[in-house]
Structure formats: structure tokens, C-alpha cells
Amino acid sequence: MDELPIGRRVAYWRGRRKMSQQVFADRLGKSKSWVDKIERGVRRLDKFSVLYEIADILQMDVQLLLGKDPERRTDALNCIEQFEVEEIRAALERYDSVSAYFDAAPCPPPLADMSKAVTHAWLTYQYGRYGMLTRALPKLLRDAQAADAAYGGDQAQRAAHLLAQVYQISSSVLRKLGESELAWLAADRSIAVAQRADDQLLAGIATTRVCNALAAMGRARPALELNVTIANRLAPGGRNDTSPERVSVYGMLLLQGAMAAARIGDTATVEDLLDGAHEAAKELGGDQNHYWTSFGPTNVELHRAAAAVELGDGGRAVEVHLLKIRDAAFDALLPERRAHHLLDLARGYALIGDVANAGEMLLRGDRLAPSEIRCRPIAHMVMSDVLRRTRGAPPSLIAELAEHMGVGV
Known part of the structure; x- marks a missing residue:
């Protein structure tokens, strides 16, 4: 971005903010022709007062508009900006494991350190600190990829497990911030790596991330079908164990299936999947956080309300909140879950x-x-x-x- 003429940067950020030239001109108190000439470089933009006004309208740091790294205030809340998205994109486009096949793998961090960093990243996400997380993700991705490429033997599966989690964290926060295609890429990578980690449950919860990204891109029906297919394969009982971890992952697949069904207006399927998740949650007895799912009875009701909203029934969502969700149980959930609800x-x-x-x-x-x-x-x-x-x-x-x-x- 920093090599672009300033007019092109204005056009880029105006597009990112989804403003037409006319709307932008009206907010700036200029003509559409003036904006067009600025963006094409026909007219110079050299008054700082106008630059600051443009930056304010575009909701961005004036340094970024000038092609420089913005000065970050430690006391300010920073959402993700395009240069951070590009850093994450660059990290996702690395193929260390393929390079390691032909040459020595990059020097990896110790797995104990990686494990601590991944746990910290999950907690950062579940406490809703997205700006802090997006700034840490590029390095975390590079470190996890290097570890996955370098470690072999007994440590290979552990390294793959950590990388799959980092991809899931990336997918979750990118989807929250509106970067659905990158969220899909990260989630898709997570499924592949989870299979190498030989962990069906990890692959199962990665499936929910893929489906969430698909639904965000307007592909709710394949998201519904994939969630239900994998839920059926992982269902507790029969040849599968009935551990709390399996019940949690199975329950989350049903919940995300219900949300996808709500996107396409399939009320009967929504209710069926929510009822299945409710039965799974009763097996747990309370809200737990296996595989970072926060699954349990309260989370089922949160999804019941969310599905009602997707179906356009605001009254039902409010009713669920007032009649079905106990204050003590709700207050015990992590901040991201509560704020999302x-x-x-x-x-x-x-x-x-x-x-x-x-x-x-x-x-x-x-x-x-x-x-x-x-x-x-x-x-x-x-x-x-x-x-x-x-x-x-x-x-x-x-x-x-x-x-x-x-x-x-």
C-alpha cells in the first residue's frame, strides 16, 4: 500500500468503507468531480487539514493514509486494519512443511513455549481482545508452521495439533472482523492439519470453523450439510466413546448446523438440531470448555436465541433470553460468549x-x-x-x- 499514490490510497480506503464517490464527496463537502480527480491523481492532495478530514471520514489513522505505519496508542481500542490482514494473509500463504521436504526446516520454537502461546491466544480470543490477537497472529502462525515443519517422531503430532489450533483461532477472529474468505482458508488448513495430528475431535471442531466461514460467505446450505455429516460420524455411543470432549464437539457441530439452517429459513431443522444439542448438553451437566467450545446448556440457549434472530423472530430471541437463560450461568461464561449474545x-x-x-x-x-x-x-x-x-x-x-x-x- 505504501508505494501507491495518495489518491489511489484514498480510493482504496473509500472502497473498504463501502462509500460511493458521491457519499464520500457529500461528507467531505466537496463535489464528486473533485473526489474523482483526487483519486485519479489529476488534482494534488497537499493540504494537511483536508488530509485529516479525509482520514476522519474514512475512520483511519492519517499516517496509514499517507502510506506510513500508524502510531498505535496503548490506551486505544484498535480493530484490524488492512496492513494487519495482509500480514496474516502472508503468514497463511507460507508452506514451510513443503519447503522442509526439500531442505532443512526453519528453526522452530520449543513445543512447550508454543503450547503456552496457543493457550494465551485462545484466552485472548475468548476474552474478546481481537485487536491484540490480530497483531500477535502473524508471528504465532509463522512459529506454529515452523514447528510443524521441523518436528518429527513423537513430537510431530503435537506440533500438528498446535498448528491446527492456531489456524482455528485465526479463522474465528477473521470471521468476526468480516474477513470471511481468509477465515475459510485458515479453517480449511486446520482440518487438513488436524488429520495429521490424528485427532478426530480437533478435525470435528475445525469443521465448525469451515462451516461458519461458508455461511458468512452466503453458502449456508453446504455449511448445514457438512456440520450434520460430521456430527453423525462423531456422535457419542456405539463404537465412539462418550467422553465430555466428544460430547462437546458433537454438540457444537449440531449448534452450528442449527445456525446454518436458520440462515436458509429451515425452522424444522433448526429445532431438531437444537433439541439434539440440548440432549448432549444435559449429558455434560454444565457449561464446559473442552476444545475451547464453551459448550453446555447455557450455550445451547444462546444459540437458540441467535437462531431466532436469523429466522427474523426477534420476540422469540428476547423470550429465550428472559425465560431460559439463568443469570448465574450466563455470568459464568467467558466475555466473548456473553458479549456475542x-x-x-x-x-x-x-x-x-x-x-x-x-x-x-x-x-x-x-x-x-x-x-x-x-x-x-x-x-x-x-x-x-x-x-x-x-x-x-x-x-x-x-x-x-x-x-x-x-x-x-
């Missing part, structure tokens, strides 16, 4: 026209895990809806959060 609940309230409660859910989610609200495109859509439908000036806390999110009326 509050975002779903905000969508549910918006569907029934209760923008006051929709805004309140966004505020509660922001207090729990700011990145879940401020960084996710779907949250921006909800906030825009709240602002648009609020009569008069929005409450001060809503206005402040909207400003932090970069969302205008």
Missing part, C-alpha cells in the same frame, strides 16, 4: 422495534468485550439502525459508543 439480543430487540433496549444491549456488550461491539460489521449495522430509528438526539452513552465505533446517523 448481547449483540444477538440487540439485533432481536431491533427486529421488534425496541431500539432503546437494542442500544442498551450494545452498551452492555461493550462493557464486557469492547471489540465484540466496536469491531464487528454486524454490530455497526445494529448501531446504525438504532441511531436512525431513535427519535430526537440519541442518549449520550449511545452517542458516545457510536462515535467510538465510527458510526454516524
Whole structure:
């Protein structure tokens, strides 16, 4: 990006923000012709006052607009930016294992250190600290790939297991931040590596990441079919064990299948899969976090509410929240799960026209895990809806959060 003329960078970031030239010109107080000439390099952009105004409209650091690395404030919440996406993309495009076949593998980190780093990354994700995680992912990917390429013998499966987890973490956070195609690539890599790790359950939970990415790209039906197929193969009982780990992975496959079914409006399948997940959750007795699933009775009800939202039934989502989810169990979940549910609940309230409660859910989610609200495109859509439908000036806390999110009326 830094080698592009500044006009091309303006055009690039305007496109990333999904603004037409006319909308951008209107917000800037300029003509569409002026914007077009700037972007084509016909007219120079050399006034700092205008540069800062453009950067503000595009919700970005002016240094990035100038082609320089932005200065990061330690006290600021940073969502992912394009240069970070490209770093992650570059790490995903490495093929250390193939290179190692022809030559010596790169010097890998000790597996004990890698294991600690992977656990830390999972917790960073489950606490909703997406900006911190995306900045750590490129190095974590490179280290895990180097370990997978270098270690053999008894350590090979452990190294593959860690790399598969790093791919899953990458897929999960990239999907949250709207990078669905990269999320699919990372999840697809995870399935292949999990097979080398000889762990069916790891491959099973990787399947849910693939299906989530497929659904985000508008391919909900194949996501539904794949989730159900793998759930049937991993189902507890028969020749399979009934360990809590297997029950958790099986339950999550059913839940993600239900979400995919909701995307295509298949209410009967949604209910069938949710009922199956509910029975699996009863086997566990409580919410647990095997394979980083957070699966259990409460998570089933969170997905029941989320599926209702996808089906367009906001009233049902609110009803599930009020009648089915116990406060103590909900408060015991990790921040990402709770904030995600509050975002779903905000969508549910918006569907029934209760923008006051929709805004309140966004505020509660922001207090729990700011990145879940401020960084996710779907949250921006909800906030825009709240602002648009609020009569008069929005409450001060809503206005402040909207400003932090970069969302205008």
C-alpha cells in the first residue's frame, strides 16, 4: 500500500468503507468531480487539514493514509486494519512443511513455549481482545508452521495439533472482523492439519470453523450439510466413546448446523438440531470448555436465541433470553460468549422495534468485550439502525459508543 499514490490510497480506503464517490464527496463537502480527480491523481492532495478530514471520514489513522505505519496508542481500542490482514494473509500463504521436504526446516520454537502461546491466544480470543490477537497472529502462525515443519517422531503430532489450533483461532477472529474468505482458508488448513495430528475431535471442531466461514460467505446450505455429516460420524455411543470432549464437539457441530439452517429459513431443522444439542448438553451437566467450545446448556440457549434472530423472530430471541437463560450461568461464561449474545439480543430487540433496549444491549456488550461491539460489521449495522430509528438526539452513552465505533446517523 505504501508505494501507491495518495489518491489511489484514498480510493482504496473509500472502497473498504463501502462509500460511493458521491457519499464520500457529500461528507467531505466537496463535489464528486473533485473526489474523482483526487483519486485519479489529476488534482494534488497537499493540504494537511483536508488530509485529516479525509482520514476522519474514512475512520483511519492519517499516517496509514499517507502510506506510513500508524502510531498505535496503548490506551486505544484498535480493530484490524488492512496492513494487519495482509500480514496474516502472508503468514497463511507460507508452506514451510513443503519447503522442509526439500531442505532443512526453519528453526522452530520449543513445543512447550508454543503450547503456552496457543493457550494465551485462545484466552485472548475468548476474552474478546481481537485487536491484540490480530497483531500477535502473524508471528504465532509463522512459529506454529515452523514447528510443524521441523518436528518429527513423537513430537510431530503435537506440533500438528498446535498448528491446527492456531489456524482455528485465526479463522474465528477473521470471521468476526468480516474477513470471511481468509477465515475459510485458515479453517480449511486446520482440518487438513488436524488429520495429521490424528485427532478426530480437533478435525470435528475445525469443521465448525469451515462451516461458519461458508455461511458468512452466503453458502449456508453446504455449511448445514457438512456440520450434520460430521456430527453423525462423531456422535457419542456405539463404537465412539462418550467422553465430555466428544460430547462437546458433537454438540457444537449440531449448534452450528442449527445456525446454518436458520440462515436458509429451515425452522424444522433448526429445532431438531437444537433439541439434539440440548440432549448432549444435559449429558455434560454444565457449561464446559473442552476444545475451547464453551459448550453446555447455557450455550445451547444462546444459540437458540441467535437462531431466532436469523429466522427474523426477534420476540422469540428476547423470550429465550428472559425465560431460559439463568443469570448465574450466563455470568459464568467467558466475555466473548456473553458479549456475542448481547449483540444477538440487540439485533432481536431491533427486529421488534425496541431500539432503546437494542442500544442498551450494545452498551452492555461493550462493557464486557469492547471489540465484540466496536469491531464487528454486524454490530455497526445494529448501531446504525438504532441511531436512525431513535427519535430526537440519541442518549449520550449511545452517542458516545457510536462515535467510538465510527458510526454516524
